[in-house]
Amino acid sequence: MEIDKKKMGDPFPGTVDPTADGGILVTKLDDAINWARANSLWPLVFGTSCCAIEMMSAASAKHDWSRFGFEVARATPRQADLIIVAGTIVMKMAPVLKRLYDQMADPKYVIAMGACTISGGPFFYNTYSVVKGVDHVIPVDVYIPGCPPRPEALLHAMITLQEKIKNEPYFRKPKTVV
Amino acid sequence: MSREELQAAITAALSDRAEPRGDEPGTALITFDEGGQFLNGNVARENIVPVMKKLRDELGFNYLFCLTCVDWKTHFTMMYHLRNLDTRDELVIKSKIEDVNNPAIDTVSNLWQTANFHEREVYDLFGVKFYNHPDLRRIFLDEQWPGYPLRKNYEDPNMIEL
Numbered sequence: 001m002e003i004d005k006k007k008m009g010d011p012f013p014g015t016v017d018p019t020a021d022g023g024i025l026v027t028k029l030d031d032a033i034n035w036a037r038a039n040s041l042w043p044l045v046f047g048t049s050c051c052a053i054e055m056m057s058a059a060s061a062k063h064d065w066s067r068f069g070f071e072v073a074r075a076t077p078r079q080a081d082l083i084i085v086a087g088t089i090v091m092k093m094a095p096v097l098k099r100l101y102d103q104m105a106d107p108k109y110v111i112a113m114g115a116c117t118i119s120g121g122p123f124f125y126n127t128y129s130v131v132k133g134v135d136h137v138i139p140v141d142v143y144i145p146g147c148p149p150r151p152e153a154l155l156h157a158m159i160t161l162q163e164k165i166k167n168e169p170y171f172r173k174p175k176t177v178v
Numbered sequence: 179m180s181r182e183e184l185q186a187a188i189t190a191a192l193s194d195r196a197e198p199r200g201d202e203p204g205t206a207l208i209t210f211d212e213g214g215q216f217l218n219g220n221v222a223r224e225n226i227v228p229v230m231k232k233l234r235d236e237l238g239f240n241y242l243f244c245l246t247c248v249d250w251k252t253h254f255t256m257m258y259h260l261r262n263l264d265t266r267d268e269l270v271i272k273s274k275i276e277d278v279n280n281p282a283i284d285t286v287s288n289l290w291q292t293a294n295f296h297e298r299e300v301y302d303l304f305g306v307k308f309y310n311h312p313d314l315r316r317i318f319l320d321e322q323w324p325g326y327p328l329r330k331n332y333e334d335p336n337m338i339e340l
Contacts, residue, residue: 092320128327128334 033170038162039069044080048087051114051148055086058151068158077103088116089131101138111157112140115147122147179267181217185210188219191236192229216270226273227284234289238262239269245296247304249330254281254306282307303328
């Protein structure tokens with residue numbers, strides 16, 4: 001996957017003017033905070049079916065999502081700020097997922113990974129037990145199609161989410177309402 | 179044992195002490211269907227427990243490897259797949275349930291422990307009641323779930339009509 005260096009922006013959004021005893025940093029607070037937030041997203045350990053295998057692959061050595069700041073996967077929603085919904089959500093799981101989302105601290109983000117999460121899936125969508133898209137339960141920031149999407153696609157979605165975070169006004173960000 | 183030998187052995191075991199309950203006198207406790215992968219025996223709903231007990235105790239069918247139900251719209255059929263772990267004989271017992279509105283049959287969970295969960299699954303998805311079951315409640319779905327999803331006449335407002 002090609003990454004547009006210009007699009008990704010400078011390593012740090014601001015300028016450092018050297019002075020005799022250090023330097024003066026000129027930046028916008030929005031940009032500085034978003035730069036920090038976007039590069040330390042902590043995903044929740046959450047996977048309900050085969051997409052989770054691809055998610056684990058994205059986390060492991062070959063694809064290594066730590067390169068982009070995702071390495072601290074948390075097993076509690078109270079310490080996570082990103083859910084990658086990886087797999088089919090059934091009616092029985094929906095209230096559990098809603099509760100996990102509600103337990104996360106603002107600001108929080110959701111990636112819908114794979115066909116099941118987006119629309120119920122290519123196989124089982126017309127069933128009494130399957131939720132036809134996770135956006136019936138929680139709001140979604142980035143959708144990744146595929147069955148399952150490859151780890152590169154997940155990394156692309158995560159970088160897309162980082163760009164979204166870098167471009168949002170942090171101090172004027174409306175509270176998430178569900 | 180070949181299929182014919184097994185059928186003869188079962189018929190012999192079930193006929194010498196046949197005690198038809200509710201059946202007309204002279205009716206066999208079990209009748210056999212031709213064809214299929216397994217030897218298929220039909221048993222009246224009322225006789226399921228005594229027949230199954232004899233199959234387990236006298237013919238050595240000590241393993242129930244599948245228990246499920248079929249909705250034929252006009253009736254339900256309970257299916258019991260049995261195996262004798264010593265001789266590796268396999269046998270399918272079918273039992274017809276005529277009452278589609280309030281289907282019920284005696285439990286076999288006191289003969290094979292595994293039937294406990296299998297019957298709960300059939301109760302959950304088909305709504306078949308099992309008399310004398312120790313813990314008959316839904317196993318997958320919420321307790322408040324309306325209807326029984328695997329019945330042919332199940333209607334779900336969320337499902338797309340094809």
